[in-house]
Amino acid sequence: MPISPLPQRHGLDAAWVRTPRERRWKTLRQFLIERLPKLEAARIDDMLANGEFAGDDGRPFAADAPYRPHTFVWFHRDLREEVEVPFDIDVLHRDDRIVVIDKPHFLSTIPRGRHVTQSVVVKARRLLDLPQLVPAHRLDRVTAGVLLLTAAREWRGAYQTMFDRREVEKEYEAIANAPGDRELPATVRSHIVKIHGEVRAYEVTDREPNAETRIELIEQASGLARYRATPHTGKTHQIRLHMNALGLPIVNDPFYPEVVDTSIDDFSSPLQLLAKTLRFTDPVDGTIREFTSRRELAAWSSLTP
Numbered sequence: 001m002p003i004s005p006l007p008q009r010h011g012l013d014a015a016w017v018r019t020p021r022e023r024r025w026k027t028l029r030q031f032l033i034e035r036l037p038k039l040e041a042a043r044i045d046d047m048l049a050n051g052e053f054a055g056d057d058g059r060p061f062a063a064d065a066p067y068r069p070h071t072f073v074w075f076h077r078d079l080r081e082e083v084e085v086p087f088d089i090d091v092l093h094r095d096d097r098i099v100v101i102d103k104p105h106f107l108s109t110i111p112r113g114r115h116v117t118q119s120v121v122v123k124a125r126r127l128l129d130l131p132q133l134v135p136a137h138r139l140d141r142v143t144a145g146v147l148l149l150t151a152a153r154e155w156r157g158a159y160q161t162m163f164d165r166r167e168v169e170k171e172y173e174a175i176a177n178a179p180g181d182r183e184l185p186a187t188v189r190s191h192i193v194k195i196h197g198e199v200r201a202y203e204v205t206d207r208e209p210n211a212e213t214r215i216e217l218i219e220q221a222s223g224l225a226r227y228r229a230t231p232h233t234g235k236t237h238q239i240r241l242h243m244n245a246l247g248l249p250i251v252n253d254p255f256y257p258e259v260v261d262t263s264i265d266d267f268s269s270p271l272q273l274l275a276k277t278l279r280f281t282d283p284v285d286g287t288i289r290e291f292t293s294r295r296e297l298a299a300w301s302s303l304t305p
Contacts, residue, residue, distance in 0.1 A: 005058035006074050008131050011122035012111060014074045025067040028053070032073070039078075047075065083265040085118045089127070092146065092291050097155045097284060099124065099133060100291045101147045105270035109138040109147060114264065120147060137163045140237070142254065145172070145275025145293045158283040163234065169279040172229040172239055175272035175299040176248040178220045185216040188242035192235040200255045201237040203245070211235040213242040221303050224251070228276075239273065251299045272299045 006014040017035050025031040029048060033041050047053055051060030054074045061073070087104035094100070101120055108115035111122050125133045136148045136159040150156045162168055189209035194201040212232040219226050227248070229239045237256070243249060244256040251272040254260045262269070274297050279290045 002056075002072055004074055005056055006054055006076065008125070009076045010079065010117060011125040011131075012076070012079075012116065015077050016072050016074050019067065019069050019071045019073065021069045023067065023069060028061055028065040028067055028073070029063070031067055043078070052076065079116060080114075082114070082116065082118045086267060089120060089123055090294065091124075091128070092294070094128070095151075097151055098136075098159065099128065099130065099149045099151055100278070101149060102293050102295055103139055103144055103147045103275075104295070105142055105144045106267055108141045109135050115141060120149070124149065136160045137168075137234070139275055140271075140273075142271040143273045143275060144270070144295050146278045146291050147275070148278060148291075155284070162280060162283050166233070167280060167283075169277075170231055170275065171277040171279075172231070173218070173274045173276045173297060174227045174229055174239065174243060175224055175251045175297050176227060176243055178223055178225045179217055179248065182246060182248070185214060186246060187212060187214050188245055190242070190245065192238060192241060194236040200259065201235070201241060203241060211238045211242070213239055215243065215246060215248075224299065224303065226297070226300050240271075270298065272297045 002016060004014040004016070019031060029044065032044050032053070036044065045063070048061065048063040052075055053061045055061060056072050085104065085106045087106065089104065089107065090102035092100040092102050101124060103109070103120055108119040109121070111117070111119040116122065121133060121135065125131055130151055132152045133149050134156060136150055139145060139147050148159065150159050189212045190203040191207035191209050192201050192211045193204055210233065214230040214232070216228040217225055218228050227243070229243070231238050240250055240253055240256050249256050252269040253271055254262050274293055274295055277290065277292045282289050
């Protein structure tokens with residue numbers, strides 16, 4: 001990835017486009033209007049007039065700049081208004097290489113789609129003054145708990161590939177109906193597919209399993225139970241799908257077994273899934289690292305004094 005000559009804005013890196021080899025545009029403006037269809041021509045004119053498009057040297061392009069091929073054009077995207085997530089991030093650990101966040105429900109891990117400023121990356125960069133902070137893995141927006149981020153660019157590869165190689169032990173807690181006569185612990189295996197653009201993942205019954213989760217009962221009360229889920233793979237929505245496959249959908253799951261239409265500003269019914277513990281051998285210095293969430297799942301804590 002090219003390195004931006006522009007400073008971050010609101011904790012976000014600048015975006016870029018690169019002009020191609022062809023020369024069918026006379027001016028940079030003409031190219032930008034065609035390449036950035038989400039920006040109206042009047043907005044592009046305003047940005048050019050205000051010096052908001054810059055080259056690799058950080059110098060702004062003039063409003064009448066001629067088109068040149070093989071040129072990076074840097075700019076900051078306009079941000080839409082977002083509903084503030086009314087929960088704070090909690091820093092469990094911070095050193096020169098990593099930051100460990102206890103993520104609340106409803107906060108996206110990375111800036112994407114409708115959740116940009118309301119993401120861990122943007123909020124933590126500004127809170128901790130760490131502009132190169134990025135996650136080593138991800139949690140669903142509706143899942144709370146332990147999230148590992150790298151503090152600087154030089155540490156990203158070491159910690160991100162650790163997750164790719166499945167060298168991290170992860171334990172989750174979930175609240176669902178009591179198991180009844182179901183035999184637990186149980187190991188659930190299936191083939192999970194997630195198609196880009198679709199909100200739900202799904203299981204394919206006639207293909208070899210690519211996802212495995214061990215589900216254990218911790219305790220039960222008042223018709224509900226607290227479960228420990230240990231995923232041995234990292235597929236999208238894996239624990240949610242595997243709990244549902246046992247006939248034990250997680251409390252307040254908006255996708256499984258059925259999609260529930262929930263307003264983006266409704267924070268009243270968080271998914272009762274918590275990334276409780278993260279354990280690994282540090283890939284840089286070989287020490288054993290273990291981090292545990294301080295959060296509790298509301299559906300269970302309301303049952304216990």
